[in-house]
Amino acid sequence: MPTLARVNNIDDLRLLARRRLPRGLFEFIDRGAEDEVSLAGNRQAFDRIAFRSRVLNDVSQRSLRIELFGRELAGPIAVAPTGAVGLTWYQGEIEAARAAAAAGLPYTVSTASITPLEAIAERAPGDLWFQIYVWQRPELADEVVTRARAAGFRVLIVTADAVVPSNREYNKRNAFSVPIRISRRNVGDVVRHPGWVWRVMLRHLLADGVPEFANLPQEFRTDLRGKGSRSLMPPNAPITPAVLHRLRKLWPGPMLVKGVLSADDALLARDCGADGVIVSNHGGRTLDGAMAPIEALPAVADAVGDTMTVLMDSGVRRGADVVKALSLGARAVLVGRAPIWGTAVAGQTGARRALDILLAETDRVLAQIGCSCVADLHRGLLTPRGGEIAWAR
Numbered sequence: 320m321p322t323l324a325r326v327n328n329i330d331d332l333r334l335l336a337r338r339r340l341p342r343g344l345f346e347f348i349d350r351g352a353e354d355e356v357s358l359a360g361n362r363q364a365f366d367r368i369a370f371r372s373r374v375l376n377d378v379s380q381r382s383l384r385i386e387l388f389g390r391e392l393a394g395p396i397a398v399a400p401t402g403a404v405g406l407t408w409y410q411g412e413i414e415a416a417r418a419a420a421a422a423g424l425p426y427t428v429s430t431a432s433i434t435p436l437e438a439i440a441e442r443a444p445g446d447l448w449f450q451i452y453v454w455q456r457p458e459l460a461d462e463v464v465t466r467a468r469a470a471g472f473r474v475l476i477v478t479a480d481a482v483v484p485s486n487r488e489y490n491k492r493n494a495f496s497v498p499i500r501i502s503r504r505n506v507g508d509v510v511r512h513p514g515w516v517w518r519v520m521l522r523h524l525l526a527d528g529v530p531e532f533a534n535l536p537q538e539f540r541t542d543l544r545g546k547g548s549r550s551l552m553p554p555n556a557p558i559t560p561a562v563l564h565r566l567r568k569l570w571p572g573p574m575l576v577k578g579v580l581s582a583d584d585a586l587l588a589r590d591c592g593a594d595g596v597i598v599s600n601h602g603g604r605t606l607d608g609a610m611a612p613i614e615a616l617p618a619v620a621d622a623v624g625d626t627m628t629v630l631m632d633s634g635v636r637r638g639a640d641v642v643k644a645l646s647l648g649a650r651a652v653l654v655g656r657a658p659i660w661g662t663a664v665a666g667q668t669g670a671r672r673a674l675d676i677l678l679a680e681t682d683r684v685l686a687q688i689g690c691s692c693v694a695d696l697h698r699g700l701l702t703p704r705g706g707e708i709a710w711a712r
Contacts, residue, residue, distance in 0.1 A: 339664065353488065360603070361600070387651055397651055410434055418673075427449065430449075451464055462537065482557050558576070612632065
């Protein structure tokens with residue numbers, strides 16, 4: 320594909336996606352909460368870490384392969400749960416899931432995705448994970464989790480850092496909301512992107528009707544117009560120990576808690592039966608001013624040791640970021656925006672391109688710092704660019 324031939328990195332994909340998507344949709348995916356301090360801080364935290372390479376090693380034979388929850392992966396990367404993929408490309412979740420399977424990596428389906436989880440499992444079989452929000456009536460989550468278990472999803476991710484809706488003011492400025500409200504601004508935005516209309520929305524309308532949030536509880540399932548639901552979207556509930564114990568009884572496979580930034584929360588999640596945590600600030604999309612996950616990661620990893628699996632997301636744009644996270648104690652990282660940009664540009668092919676870029680960059684950095692495999696990574700390979708960092712030694 321000629322367009323992808325010009326893509327050298329994730330930012331190239333982002334710029335192409337920006338041209339192809341309506342502004343409201345692009346900014347919904349790309350931006351953070353409020354003043355976007357957390358969004359910027361995620362990148363700045365990575366940039367404050369430098370490599371201390373060991374160059375006198377034989378790195379001619381390298382491997383990125385790891386084992387995670389009993390399955391071998393092609394690399395230490397999984398696709399994070401993201402709710403807008405189906406609006407960037409027709410059946411985007413299926414396309415992205417197929418790309419992840421072809422790359423030998425896990426794909427996480429979001430509760431807020433467009434395509435039914437059963438259809439994804441049937442048409443894009445691979446290492447499928449599912450992300451769940453928990454609502455104030457716990458049986459609602461039970462319904463969705465039971466569907467995911469019946470469809471063969473392997474890992475359950477419980478999102479803990481979205482107790483209340485986040486404040487994303489640009490969505491209001493762009494008139495981008497659900498239910499959709501027609502305005503001069505959003506109509507003009509769509510008209511300026513006829514390719515997206517024909518490639519995505521018209522195909523949805525002709526084949527499936529108005530896209531709906533197919534993985535919400537049946538009682539609250541609604542399309543983008545807000546029709547089809549007997550009530551408003553139920554408010555989320557805090558993720559308490561009681562909630563985790565309930566889900567632990569319901570879910571037979573690995574269960575992870577996402578949104579952890581403190582060692583105490585990680586230990587509590589472990590005591591409630593979680594197999595792992597994802598150190599995350601929701602990509603800077605919930606609490607503005609939250610610490611960067613790469614800064615929180617070492618303390619969490621030290622606290623839990625080998626008693627649970629620690630993953631990390633938020634701000635990952637390069638293979639160097641992946642290597643830094645692994646060196647600080649993550650078993651793998653999750654990436655969200657990068658495969659979305661790829662999907663928006665070229666469906667499965669574009670999503671695969673995004674994942675291949677990250678894997679290639681990770682392998683290159685591994686070699687350049689003197690390591691042959693992920694197991695060789697450790698904190699001694701990193702150093703702070705300025706000032707002291709607690710993990711530096």
